[in-house]
Amino acid sequence: MTKKKKTKPAREELKSGEVLCDYCTAKCCRYFALPIDTPKKRRDYEFMRWYLLHDRASIFTENDTWYLLVHTTCKHLMDDHRCGIYDTRPPICREYTTDDCEYDDNWTYERYFESPEQIKEYADAVLTDEHDVCLRSPKPAALPILN
Numbered sequence: 389m390t391k392k393k394k395t396k397p398a399r400e401e402l403k404s405g406e407v408l409c410d411y412c413t414a415k416c417c418r419y420f421a422l423p424i425d426t427p428k429k430r431r432d433y434e435f436m437r438w439y440l441l442h443d444r445a446s447i448f449t450e451n452d453t454w455y456l457l458v459h460t461t462c463k464h465l466m467d468d469h470r471c472g473i474y475d476t477r478p479p480i481c482r483e484y485t486t487d488d489c490e491y492d493d494n495w496t497y498e499r500y501f502e503s504p505e506q507i508k509e510y511a512d513a514v515l516t517d518e519h520d521v522c523l524r525s526p527k528p529a530a531l532p533i534l535n
Contacts, residue, residue: 399492408486414469415490417462421448421455433511437504447507448497 396411424447427433439445444459464472471477501507 408489408491409469412469412489412491414465416484417465417469417471419457419459421457424454424456426452426454427511430511430515433507433515436501436507440501440504440507447499447501449499450497452498 399408402408424436425432427436436447439447439456446457446459448455448457462471464477466472471481499510501510
């Protein structure tokens with residue numbers, strides 16, 4: 389007999405005593421994100437380009453804070469999406485709540501970068517270096533006034 393797959397109810401549809409994690413695929417255990425310095429100079433963006441040259445890394449912003457996102461699964465996540473070391477899990481896991489978790493699938497990032505090319509393009513758009521060549525023609529001289 390096959391086990392019937394639970395359908396994912398909306399957060400507000402959960403009955404008393406039900407837990408979001410019973411319907412989730414443990415997204416919170418499949419990555420970690422670390423805040424990074426807000427880029428100000430081209431060199432800062434070059435470091436970000438370097439991060440994104442590594443497999444399974446991306447960068448996003450949330451409330452104007454920049455994050456390095458590493459897509460990697462916790463080695464203690466079990467096939468049923470439960471924690472294999474629940475009783476001895478680290479404090480960061482103990483303190484995590486489902487209040488604002490990714491369960492609903494309806495969130496987006498302010499900025500999201502998956503490739504070094506995206507970071508370079510963004511940096512080129514927001515930075516103005518004194519050595520950059522202007523793509524616009526110089527402003528023409530005013531025409532003389534004729535009487």
